[in-house]
Amino acid sequence: MSTEKHGRQVGRGAKVRTAVLAATLAELADHGYAALTIDNIARRAGVHKTTIYRRWKDRESLVVDVLGEQIAVDIPMPDTGSVDTDLRDIARAFVAWVTSPAGQTIFAAIFSDAARIPGIVDARRQLFEEGPRRASSAISRAVQRGELPPDTDAEELIKTLIAPLYFRLAITTEPLDQAAADHAARVALAAARAGALSSTNTNPQ
Template identity: 75%
Template sequence: MLTATLAELADVGYAALTIDNIARRAGVHKTTIYRRWPDRETLVADVLGEHIATDFPIADTGSVEADLLQLAEAFVAWVTDPPGRMIFSAIYSDAARIPGIADARRDLFEYGPRRAAVVIERAVARGELPAGTDPAAVIRTLIAPIYFQLTVTAEPLDQAAADQAAQIALAAARAGVLRHQPGDASPEAPGSGG
């Protein structure tokens, strides 16, 4: 059902999405869908949550520069691929007012940096970045220029966009401007487990 929902979203968008069409695409009766999901909003929220959680590989090249570049490339690839573009559009459409979909948007910008924190933690441990570097701040800095280009300037995203985003995040982190701020709840990185 999740694959059929994603395909239907990619084809028609959120506004035209119906349970009937998802059921038809999945080859099931719509009551099969309603047994698990009470409405299309819940179904779409599950689809978005699942794809946000699994679509980003976490690099481990032994170099923070290469790791950040691979993360930037993965984000660019995701938002330019039809399913990723559709997910991104859905979480910023009128559907975003629905709690489950609003949660998926929050997860994109919270879970992603938490999951990628290990890249920054390893770089700090190797001495490539200053102690106290905030992994979430580095990852948000990495994503910000790509997000700006995608949503504000509508320029095509390509390898140059990924390269530039990685270099911006790396320069800011190395300069020490992305350290944990005084008053942070913990000097530990989100998701560091300690």
Template identity: 55%
Template structure:
């Protein structure tokens, strides 16, 4: 390590740049987002950003992933009912936060006639669904929902009502929205609506 290098500098710079990216998306939107503005907001030179993220799409995708991972943890309470409710409540809290609104604005930019978000942004959401699947597979193992339940379909059923209200109808969402979404997904799973056999 060079005498001028700081052991904590790398992680601190990453955190600052990703936070600045979310703030820029929140304030300016996807179409107006630039690496220069994100770098300035983070207090670093743009070449520092380009060394780690070669283009804005890569930077945005990592910022989205970081936001989702940090603010929507994967619960493991030992009860599918509790897990689904906790997951839905985290999603609602995130959707109501500045970072959540920024991320969701990126995803609907095409609908507003703005440039389409990169495919990597959509992969972030697919990856998040994939990481949530153990909530369902653990519930199957515990016998709380039927064997053969498709975990991805159940998770999509959980999050769909929340995204519908946030993105389509513009209705406010809160804990009651989350609890209802969790109850509907669990009821549907127990009715074998997501079974593959």
């Protein structure tokens, strides 16, 4: 954020940033995006309003940064030696995240009016692109081990894994639990093994 050379200042800056973003997330969780104000965030973070305005233009930039933090969270990616358990663990981790208090807050925020802010739309897309990109290493390893066809489209496979879970979350309100995660993993794997997720299929041109 800043290029202060003084160690203590950098440390204090980082602390303020962490406190303000945590307060933003908490305010979102308690009152939703529509009621989000810099006043309330400042009070909750225990900083002065001007401290916030020095770093963020408005509440939109704050929400975009909160989303950015979530994107940056380095979820440990499984490497169990088998694509079945790797995919199952990825699906379970997704379910655990979206059903956690932080995940629920983030989801409520990105599908509220905040979703009209271009920065939020970008952050949301990034959130759902970054995950598959990171998780795709599990697929590359599976291909190397001969568990999946060599031309498997790794990112498409992860999206195939996530899509039905997201569908439950956003639409059908069926239970989003470990059984749903395991089911999604079985479906995505069966499709991949049958060659339906080969890159020639997913990119027909």
